[in-house]
Amino acid sequence: MAFPDIQSFMSLLESRGELLRVSAPVSRDLEITEIADRLVKKGGPAVLFENVVGSDFPLLIGALGTRERVALALGVDDLDDLAAKVNHLIDLKGSGGVRGLLGNIPKLGDAMNLPPRRVRSAPVQEVVWRGDEVDLDKIPVLKCWPEDGGPFVTLPLVITRDPETGERNMGMYRMQVMSRNTTGMHWQRHKTGTRHLEKAKAHGERLPVAVAIGGDPALIYAATAPLPPIPGLDEFALAGYLRGQRYPVVKGVTVDLDVPANAEFILEGYVDPQEDWVVEGPFGDHTGFYTLPDLYPLFHVTAVTMRRNPVYPATIVGRPPMEDAYLIEASERLFLPAAQLIIPEIVDYHMPPAGVAHNLVVVSIHKEFPGQAYKVANGLFGLGQMMNAKVIVVVDAEVKVNDMDAVWREVTQKALPGRDTLTTRGPIDVLDHSSRGWGYGGKLIIDATTKRPEEIGSGVSSREDQADDVVPEAFRPQATAELPTFPGVLAQRQTEDGYWYVALDKTGAGQARALAEAFAAHPAAAGVRHLLICDEQTDVQDAGDVWWTVLNNIDAERDVWVLDTPGGGRLLAWDGARKLPSEGFVREWPPKIVMDPAVQARVDRLWNVYGLPERWR
Template identity: 60%
Template sequence: EAVDLGRLPVLKSWPLDGGPFLTLPLVITKDPETGELNLGMYRMQVLDQRSTAMHWQLHKVGRRHLEKAKKLGKRLEVAVALGGDPVLTYAATAPLPPLPGVSEFHLAGFLRGAPIELARGVSVDLPVPAEAEFVLEGYIDPEEPPVEEGPFGDHTGFYTPVDLYPRFHVTALTHRKGAIYPATLVGVPPMEDAYLIEASERLFLPALRLVLPEVVDYHLPPEGVAHNWVNVALRKEYPGQAYKVAYGMLGLGQMMFAKVLVAVDADVPVKPGFSALLEALRHALPGRDTLLLRGPVDVLDHSARAFAFGGKLVIDGTRKLPEEGGEVAFAPRAHPELPPDPEVVAQRQWPGLWGAVLEKRRPHQAWEVAERLLSAPQSAGIRLLLLADQDTALTPEELLWYVLNNIDPERDARVMPGVEGPVLVLDGTRKLPEEGFHRAWPERIRMDPKVKALVEARWEEYGL
């Protein structure tokens, strides 16, 4: 009866959020069958004084624990820690492979060079970090109907729509004296999560090399929001090796969500991401050196053909061996003057790449625009055309972020003729029902202008 989540300063981050969300929760559960622990980070929407939604997506370990509890006819005990050693915050987000007897607590202890001090929950049989600022304890009843959760301005830069998730009942709330409430903000990249992703890149590169020893480096550019874009550099020794690496990476844990994989040679830096992409285009002949696949995608991917299932694109930007058709002469160009088009609001070129934004009014409009643009002389020296909606800024970062979020490659990638050869076209405009797309299309995250004005007016007061 004394539990009151309203006493916590839980944030409503964005104007269209469905309510306040815990955004840095360390969620602890135990496998009902094996006793294996899991420490994960899943957003939690506060529903009332004593309950929250638990955003356990389809592929998450917490959800598997709940499904096992349901089969056994049990409630699932849950503990949620807020704060404590920052290494735990990272470990909860890390793509740790399922190793028996190894949990995120072990990873955190390894990273800090000392064990994590744990205490026993006061009302649940679960360990909790002894240094946590707050601990919420309780249960989820798998027989209870799920509750509506969302919308939420997510790390994709778009709002996740309302969906059904389990209800977490809080039976105890403990805290340190003078506790500090931790939170993070996610949205259009780069945000804080981009740096957690980069930490995982570095930490898991040695493990990746154990499986794929030819990998020199890889990078998940912030514009790809972790699962939309991967650059990988490899030591190429035989034909088709870039595809072998791509297939191998797609079979590794959360890398299965990758939507676009760009392979380059060992001497090409994988970051910045845009520079690596431009270098890949020098050696990737659209059609011959691009491959469409199909597989699982992130639950948050709003553009996929179906929930958690969609297309993938591999771009082989390595130098081609004779067996692969050899190199095709190509001189990347960026023309100073671009052809006017009645439906193009703005456009820009970089060497080998063309970006254009349009006001979409009818189905298949993007392909018609692409055909007109590529028939112009200014398609010479271009191998990739990116199309986006008119509110997209023509910077490499925003253009790639927007397009990669809004494509299912199997549906939205086409190879079309340019004046000098084939061009890969990605239609990153919003999809219409008349185009066969019947899922909800989300709003892009934008801050309330009044809030922005308030922040701008108080910079001096912040001392920043």
């Protein structure tokens, strides 16, 4: 099903009880975030705030805040259907005579929907602000979190064109409002927008930019998708394929760029590569931590076009799970066939919310030979944005990759620390605050597959020698009733499946390492395979909170250690505590995102005034 625009999708959600209206006045400064954060974490509805203080425009948030709503937005009954849809397109038959060619006709018809369709007039250009009329403060841009550097456009579809090849790109890059007509442009090192800007600088030109806000939900999703570098495949083409019809675009009013005709707002302007970059941030990011201030290009807005009665769509990111988790899951399903085409033994893969997309990937495989888990993991490290993955866990074909309890049980049962774990290094997401360098750090592969004889022996040189290998006795996890106490440990818990969670108040260099060695030497470590050391804010009763903290706070090569335990066992210790300058960590360590208690109290007090159901409070 194709939606003409975000407002038609909004109407369908409302008819299904998936959208609520709030007519009471509400502040764009933190208050909307607190409401939206509660709703998304409880699987609640989308909300249309009709009375945002200081703006004449209503604000929509949470439209893609559940798995079911994302599936509806993309025209499928379930997100798993996306893989079948892509398989249908890429499995073109190149043989079989006339019958084989005729079998391709329906698929080629699908492919014909890929190029966008140019129209002469568009709803998004019904109203135009130019020059001094431009005032971004009139748009209800959110300040999401207390330490944010200002209000941020959080759902922008940023459109640029390669100055040399003419190829178009659309990406979702946050934009901090700096003044009535300027914003920051968060183009990171590996992003296509950065490459376009570098080429414009080499040619001595400004880079024209258009930013769409709104459009139909398929396009909003497409702007987040990690598209492979295939000529002719861009975000408009992907949206067209998902919609089943060519995407309508119109030429900008002041920029020579095609923009979505069905958007709510378009910000038109340019980035001048000769200008000094500006300080952008902090920003409460999708990692759940603040991204600290840094220098980024300045976007000059020369015109704003819009519908006569536009709605401003927004999202928030932060401590998972958030709305972006469901967009990530859509990309998982959509690009599974492509991954299987390149690495055919892959059965499935999953990027759980605790891993905030790039920190953890679980992949199941059809295993046929020793070392295959490492072959697959290294192959994934070479696939597009998978290069930023930090930890890859490989499991057997029958393991459900989205059942994290099952995955972690497989890890304790089948992955012996040291023997079945491998550290390496490579590109890391530039938002990762714990890596040894900006965009560069350690990675970890955990082979939790059933082992072949070659993988458990040492120095085996022939098939006859393999017969003498002894398979180690299966590890039997056991939790200790009375846990030892050590200085700085605020809370701890052992699980029945072989994990030991510790919240540490870290005050000195090397404290986590010393703690790990002391724990490993204690008799209580005999029934444990993994020691996870977290910061003092971590709830050790919540496995998701523990893994989210640890995965964010490690450089896998530096902070994951193999230690011996009583009885000849081995323990994998993960140092997820903050790193200190006295330990050689030169960058500032960012804080976790926490809402202002005064805002939380205000939202509690006004919940019934908003007219929101008590169960979502």
